[in-house]
Amino acid sequence: xxxxxxxxxxxxxxxxxxxxxxxxxxxxxxxxxxxxxxxxxxxxxxxxxxxxxxxxxxxxxxxxxxxxxxxxxxxxxxxxxxxxxxxxxxxxxxxxxxxxxxxxxxxxxxxxxxxxxxxxxxxxxxxxxxxxxxxxxxxxxxxxxxxxxxxxxxxxxxxxxxxxxxxxxxxxxxxxxxxxxxxxxxxxxxxxxxxxxxxxxxxxxxxxxxxxxxxxxxxxxxxxxxxxxxxxxxxxxxxxxxxxxxxxxxxxxxxxxxxxxxxxxxxxxxxxxxxxxx
Amino acid sequence: xxxxxxxxxxxxxxxxxxxxxxxxxxxxxxxxxxxxxxxxxxxxxxxxxxxxxxxxxxxxxxxxxxxxxxxxxxxxxxxxxxxxxxxxxxxxxxxxxxxxxxxxxxxxxxxxxxxxxxxxxxxxxxxxxxxxxxxxxxxxxxxxxxxxxxxxxxxxxxxxxxxxxxxxxxxxxxxxxxxxxxxxxxxxxxxxxxxxxxxxxxxxxxxxxxxxxxxxxxxxxxxxxxxxxxxxxxxxxxxxxxxxxxxxxxxxxxxxxxxxxxxxxxxxxxxxxxxxxxxxxxxxxxxxxxxxxxxxxxxxxxxxxxxxxxxxxxxxxxxxxxxxxxxxxxxxxxxxxxxxxxxxxxxxxxxxxxxxxx
Ligand SMILES: [Zn+2]
Numbered sequence: 001x002x003x004x005x006x007x008x009x010x011x012x013x014x015x016x017x018x019x020x021x022x023x024x025x026x027x028x029x030x031x032x033x034x035x036x037x038x039x040x041x042x043x044x045x046x047x048x049x050x051x052x053x054x055x056x057x058x059x060x061x062x063x064x065x066x067x068x069x070x071x072x073x074x075x076x077x078x079x080x081x082x083x084x085x086x087x088x089x090x091x092x093x094x095x096x097x098x099x100x101x102x103x104x105x106x107x108x109x110x111x112x113x114x115x116x117x118x119x120x121x122x123x124x125x126x127x128x129x130x131x132x133x134x135x136x137x138x139x140x141x142x143x144x145x146x147x148x149x150x151x152x153x154x155x156x157x158x159x160x161x162x163x164x165x166x167x168x169x170x171x172x173x174x175x176x177x178x179x180x181x182x183x184x185x186x187x188x189x190x191x192x193x194x195x196x197x198x199x200x201x202x203x204x205x206x207x208x209x210x211x212x213x214x215x216x217x218x219x220x221x222x223x224x225x226x227x228x229x230x231x232x233x234x235x236x237x238x239x240x241x242x243x244x245x246x247x248x249x250x251x252x253x254x255x256x257x258x259x260x261x262x263x264x265x266x267x268x269x270x271x272x273x274x275x276x277x278x
Numbered sequence: 279x280x281x282x283x284x285x286x287x288x289x290x291x292x293x294x295x296x297x298x299x300x301x302x303x304x305x306x307x308x309x310x311x312x313x314x315x316x317x318x319x320x321x322x323x324x325x326x327x328x329x330x331x332x333x334x335x336x337x338x339x340x341x342x343x344x345x346x347x348x349x350x351x352x353x354x355x356x357x358x359x360x361x362x363x364x365x366x367x368x369x370x371x372x373x374x375x376x377x378x379x380x381x382x383x384x385x386x387x388x389x390x391x392x393x394x395x396x397x398x399x400x401x402x403x404x405x406x407x408x409x410x411x412x413x414x415x416x417x418x419x420x421x422x423x424x425x426x427x428x429x430x431x432x433x434x435x436x437x438x439x440x441x442x443x444x445x446x447x448x449x450x451x452x453x454x455x456x457x458x459x460x461x462x463x464x465x466x467x468x469x470x471x472x473x474x475x476x477x478x479x480x481x482x483x484x485x486x487x488x489x490x491x492x493x494x495x496x497x498x499x500x501x502x503x504x505x506x507x508x509x510x511x512x513x514x515x516x517x518x519x520x521x522x523x524x525x526x527x528x529x530x531x532x533x534x535x536x537x538x539x540x541x542x543x544x545x546x547x548x549x550x551x552x553x554x555x556x557x558x559x560x561x562x563x564x565x566x567x568x569x570x571x572x573x574x575x576x577x578x579x580x581x582x583x584x585x586x587x588x589x590x591x592x593x594x595x596x597x598x599x600x601x602x603x604x605x606x607x608x609x610x611x612x613x614x615x616x617x618x619x620x621x622x623x624x625x626x627x628x629x630x631x632x633x634x635x636x
Contacts, residue, residue, distance in 0.1 A: 076535045080520040158510045163534045164546050167510040170492055171596040174468040179593055200461035201489040206469040220461035221451030229451050249459045
């Protein structure tokens with residue numbers, strides 16, 4: 001459940017040309033950016049920055065950020081190659097965000113919702129207490145306003161540097177979603193490349209609806225861990241969205257350029273849901 | 279501690295227990311001798327008995343995190359099956375998830391523990407090779423988690439409290455497990471356990487390996503045995519990620535803060551169940567009786583609570599289990615004063631030094 005995945009360069013660097021990690025083609029960076037980080041050659045949906053995700057998902061000008069002041073803490077005094085506090089500082093400097101989750105209120109197709117987005121560029125989108133807390137607060141915000149919640153995931157799982165505290169975020173987020181559901185909540189989880197470990201094994205898999213982007217790696221154990229356990233090659237397409245759909249694990253696959261419209265449509269079906277009774 | 283030559287040593291002795299074993303075998307020799315001779319050896323015997331107790335106390339009061347992991351995995355440590363045969367007056371095992379299959383790694387059944395009728399769920403590791411293979415060494419598949427949930431929902435309808443014994447290195451990481459939705463199975467258990475209207479008590483009896491443990495560990499009372507471990511990843515897994523080898527497992531065990539007292543300090547567990555000095559593996563029957571008494575009193579306490587209050591308390595406990603502050607500057611190590619949450623002194627203790635196997 002570590003946050004590290006295979007070291008592939010998924011971020012889009014600022015060069016004129018970018019090599020697609022899926023098909024190895026050189027893509028004109030501007031084209032790639034305009035195509036929302038979806039490869040123009042092979043259609044691979046690359047991991048995208050949290051802020052950019054919000055831009056292409058929320059109706060323009062509707063996003064109001066919440067809980068951005070929550071700061072991670074090194075409660076364990078965790079040191080690997082460098083102290084965790086330095087790791088945090090570097091990630092904060094790199095991303096301009098306090099931790100790996102961005103949250104707030106917005107509209108999608110005119111439907112007011114609470115939105116949380118995991119940002120893979122911040123320590124692999126790993127979930128420590130700030131991510132868990134923000135997910136829980138976003139769900140509570142939705143509960144308080146009687147609106148749906150939409151959560152985009154991209155994460156290597158629970159953040160090892162926070163030990164059992166990060167494990168407990170799985171409980172916290174699931175608890176918040178259960179509380180919300182009992183009180184008339186409606187939730188949509190969007191799984192994007194990659195989503196594994198403690199995030200998949202908690203809030204990302206207990207929403208009312210589970211959507212995946214095409215070809216996204218989604219699983220509990222990482223492919224390397226499985227390979228080390230079974231000592232065999234993994235089947236073709238293993239743990240990709242299409243595989244999950246075949247195995248009955250996701251409700252539908254939605255490509256990035258259709259995501260906003262599809263979410264708006266799905267949300268419209270939940271407009272007349274019974275309101276909270278509790 | 280000086281190395282001593284010894285004739286007999288228990289094969290199950292852990293490396294750090296060797297000095298204890300040495301004294302124990304000396305004592306055994308003397309006892310045998312005392313039985314054969316007319317000489318009065320009571321003074322010598324008393325000396326060695328006292329020494330054995332003192333040494334065990336000493337060593338067990340200074341266990342490193344890695345030592346505790348070793349104790350948690352000790353081959354003679356009581357397992358779920360031992361608890362079933364020792365603390366349950368009655369046991370009706372129930373099988374299957376009702377959809378796909380049965381998973382031996384997750385035992386479920388109706389049990390009577392002292393004055394309480396309960397649903398008992400226990401992660402099963404197996405003792406001999408055949409059992410271990412059948413239980414995948416304690417790593418459940420999705421059907422194990424679904425079996426547990428199915429029985430928990432049944433228990434709710436029957437008005438039976440639920441007792442979960444946690445002992446797993448982690449949920450099984452394999453192709454079939456992924457195909458059948460390991461992540462979703464665990465997530466749904468965590469989610470649904472918040473809504474079960476009967477008391478749930480969870481006790482980590484050995485290993486609390488990550489999501490695989492948490493999948494049956496949402497309860498009104500969450501406790502750990504004194505020498506159990508519970509964390510987001512095993513020390514070996516952590517070491518292989520950080521240092522690309524399992525060699526740093528001792529260091530990783532320290533860094534993860536995975537012992538019962540660490541977790542009590544973080545407010546993650548409500549209680550630490552003491553083990554007899556020398557560990558549960560040295561005195562399994564005594565250890566299990568302590569657990570039995572604890573389960574009985576926890577259930578007495580919880581059964582006296584109105585269900586709605588109990589559920590709200592369960593939710594609030596996990597909701598605020600590792601509370602972050604809304605503050606920009608709070609990077610201070612160990613700064614841990616939270617809204618309405620008591621701060622145990624141990625949480626403020628400075629991180630212990632990293633050291634190797636004791
Ligand atoms: Zn491509």
